[in-house]
Amino acid sequence: MTQQAERTRRIPLSRDRVLAAAVALADEVGIEALSMRRLAQELGVVPMALYKHVASKEELLDGMVDALVSEIDPPVRDAGWKNAVRLRVLSARRALLVHRWGRQVLESRTNKTPAVLGYMDSFIGMFLAGGFSVDLTHHVMHALGSRMWGFTQELFDDSAGGSAEGPVTLPPEAQAAMSREMAARYPNLLKVATASAHKDSVVGQGCDDQFEFEFALDLLLDGFERLHRQGWTSTPEETPTPTAS
Amino acid sequence: MTQQAERTRRIPLSRDRVLAAAVALADEVGIEALSMRRLAQELGVVPMALYKHVASKEELLDGMVDALVSEIDPPVRDAGWKNAVRLRVLSARRALLVHRWGRQVLESRTNKTPAVLGYMDSFIGMFLAGGFSVDLTHHVMHALGSRMWGFTQELFDDSAGGSAEGPVTLPPEAQAAMSREMAARYPNLLKVATASAHKDSVVGQGCDDQFEFEFALDLLLDGFERLHRQGWTSTPEETPTPTAS
DNA sequence: ATTGACAAGTGTACGACGTACACCTAACGT
DNA sequence: ACGTTAGGTGTACGTCGTACACTTGTCAAT
Structure with a gap:
């Protein structure tokens, strides 16, 4: 018993x-x-x-990343490279929104696990299947960067408003004073911050992260498409001059 | 004495x-x-x-970031927004190449110091001065993301070759076996990895990070320019459909 | 049934780390 | 001459990852 x-x-x-x-x-x-x-x-x-x-905490984190990667949908078949890439990135993003630790852990990992390599390989495969040259695919992967995982460095985390200042909440006059400070010191920052605040379709705070993400993603994908269509082969005007200094 | x-x-x-x-x-x-x-x-x-x-280690790190930011050149005057942005980003990148901890620390910081806010503010200013609408500037800043600091998530850190495996170096047959493993499992990854390896202008290892960085930067800047020229105001075909799920 | 090997879980301990807190000490305005 | 105070010290606490030696529980072969 x-x-x-x-x-x-x-x-x-x-x-x-x-x-x-x-x-x-x-x-x-x-x-x-x-x-x-x-x-x-x-x-x-x-x-x-x-x-x-x-074996170690490092390996634990690697394992967690693998678990996360396994939640990303496989590439959609016969949708064209652009749609396939787009949908996959957004699927990855959904996984990262569920596991909010994913961004930080993914960034910190330097050892690539088989699952991660597999994801990257199949990701590359979408471009090659779309007729991209190996070279262009390479550049394009770099250009995507962490966006391939569905995230970007968040620049405006909570900032620019100054609401939550640690455990202590400031008295209203102090907040007002700080806002005036900000307005004086960072006029441009304030402009874009406040402009994005009173959009109609916004739910929560400052700005719609999902919109911003897709905006930039589509901008890049359109750029890729243009390069691909004009049969990219490292034309001089596209090649940035490598600054020596 | x-x-x-x-x-x-x-x-x-x-x-x-x-x-x-x-x-x-x-x-x-x-x-x-x-x-x-x-x-x-x-x-x-x-x-x-x-x-x-x-006050704390956190504040120390903030201070280090400030020191780093102060090494970034101020915006070039009268060069047009595109050149100004480009040069400034590359200046930031140079600072980050000197202080290789910068990327990680910058990523980890959630509290923005005055120096950081100042940099962002003046960065935004370059777009506004170039005639960008506040809205477009906002999106464009998001699209740049961490690239405004001169860095991107490095995807191919040392990977894809399997040379340095911690303190121990594997015997040659084991390395060869691993390469064969890789070739079988990650054919696409291998293709772009090897293709980038035997470029002529490459100095060190796999690929020219500076080239990749500038490639992606210029791709984005060109995209920005196009949007700006056509007087961007959130036209329907540019607006990504916000996926509900 | 007995053994003995092996995998799973335990307990103790070590050397990092950030930092709270009480203390000392030397320089300076009065 | 004296109290204030900024700068530096020493000790100590709690947390972390994890090395290493140990018990225990399970099952195969005897």
Whole structure:
């Protein structure tokens, strides 16, 4: 009976269970609060037990990235390169919006896991299948950069408003004073910040991140299309002069 | 005499001296090896002494970013928005190539310091001065993203070759086997990786990062120019359909 | 049934890290 | 001469990743 009871309440750990728990925990409490100790606790186990299933925290993070990548849809078939790329990037973005730690972790990873390489390979494949030259594909992949994962460096995180200043909220007069400060010191920043604030279709705060993302993505894709159509082969006017200094 | 001697060999610390030392140390040993303890040691001082000049490590990093930003050239006057933006971005990039920790630290910072805000403000100013609408400027800034700082997410860090595998170097047969593995599993990736390897103008390894950066930058700038010329006002065909799901 | 190998989980411990807090000390305005 | 105070010290706490030696629980071969 003790055996039975213990067996029911303690399913043995496994790499997959550890990774799943890590993903869930990071989703819930954020990546900066994900420690081996905390994760072990969540699994009802002593910290060192995890090391029987993952070699190190680095490997844990790699595994989490793999889990994330596996949630990205495969390329849509017979949709044309542009649509295929577009849909895939947006699928990746959806995965990243669910797992908000993804951006940071993806950025930090330097060792590419097979899953990551596989994604990149198949991504490249979309361009080649679309008739892009190997060279143009190469450049185009660089131009996409992290956008291929569905994210970009967020420039206007929460800034430019000055609402949440840590745990303490400033008194209203201080806020007003700060706004005046800002207006005086950063007039241009203020212009674009306030302009984007009172758009109609905006739900939450400053600006519609999804719109901005798709705007830039489409701008790039259109550029790619133009280069491709004119049969790109490193024409002089497209080649930037490599600045020596 | 003791006073004199001590005075000469111990110039009192100051915020600027701390920041300068931090920058120098990070340049030398890398950002991940920059700890308050190590920095204090470098300055011949006990760790806690630093906290008399810097509130926390976070603030130290902010200060380092400020130092970095101050190395970026101011906008060139009367050169047209496109050239002004281009030159400024490349100037930022040069600063980041000197301080290789810049990318990571800039990415991690969520609190924008006055220097950072100032840079952004003046950056925005270049577009507005070029006749861009506030709206278009806003989108364009998002599209640039981290490229405004002169960097992009590096996708092909060292990968795709499999040369340096940590401290241990693999025996040649193992490397060959791995290459064959790669070729079978990631044919597309291999194609673009090898193609970029035997370009003539390439100096170091896989591909010319500077070229790739400028390629993508110019692609974006050309896109901006086109939108600007046709008097962008959110025309329907440019507006991406916001995917609900 | 006994053994003994092996995988899974435990416990203790170490050396980093950031930093709170109390203390000392030397320079300076009064 | 004296109190204030800015700059530097020392000790200590809690957190982190993880090395290493250990118990335990399970199953195959005897």
